[in-house]
Amino acid sequence: MDTLKDEKKITAFLNKIKTEWPGKIERFEFKTTTVIYVHLKEGISSIDFLGSLSRKVERFVDFTIPIILYHIESDGMNLRSHPINWYSSFSK
Template identity: 80%
Template sequence: MENLKEETKIKAFLTRIKAEWPGVVERFEFKTGSVIYVHLKEGISSMDFLGKLSRQVERFVDFSMPIILYHIESDGMNLRSHPINWYSSITQGKSF
């Protein structure tokens, strides 16, 4: 049940990304539960998109599951990864 809630929150997170940058994201493709390809529209640089997203992503994240977004330019030549919550499962299990 918890996993279903996390998946719903991740889909809402992706919807917010698409709404925040209209005309930038072509589509999202789930490769696994934690690996998501972000296909960018023609003329959109994955480096620019990563820079914009990394500055604002914290206000969109409301889930704890670790995921990796791979930003892919329309020509398929550039691919950049962006881990989100990647260390959350490690830090949740440790007490200090």
């Protein structure tokens, strides 16, 4: 039951990211429930996006399971990983 709640919270988390950075995200793609590809729009650098995201993203996290976001540039050539909530299971 908690996993289902977390899955809904992760979807809300992704929607908050898309709202916070309008015009930068093309789409999200779930590879698994904890591995999510963030496809960036053309001309958006994955390293710049990761830098701006990492400074603000923690305030959006309200779920307990760890996830990994992979930021992918529109050409598919650059891929950067961003663990979120990675150490949350150790604090319980």
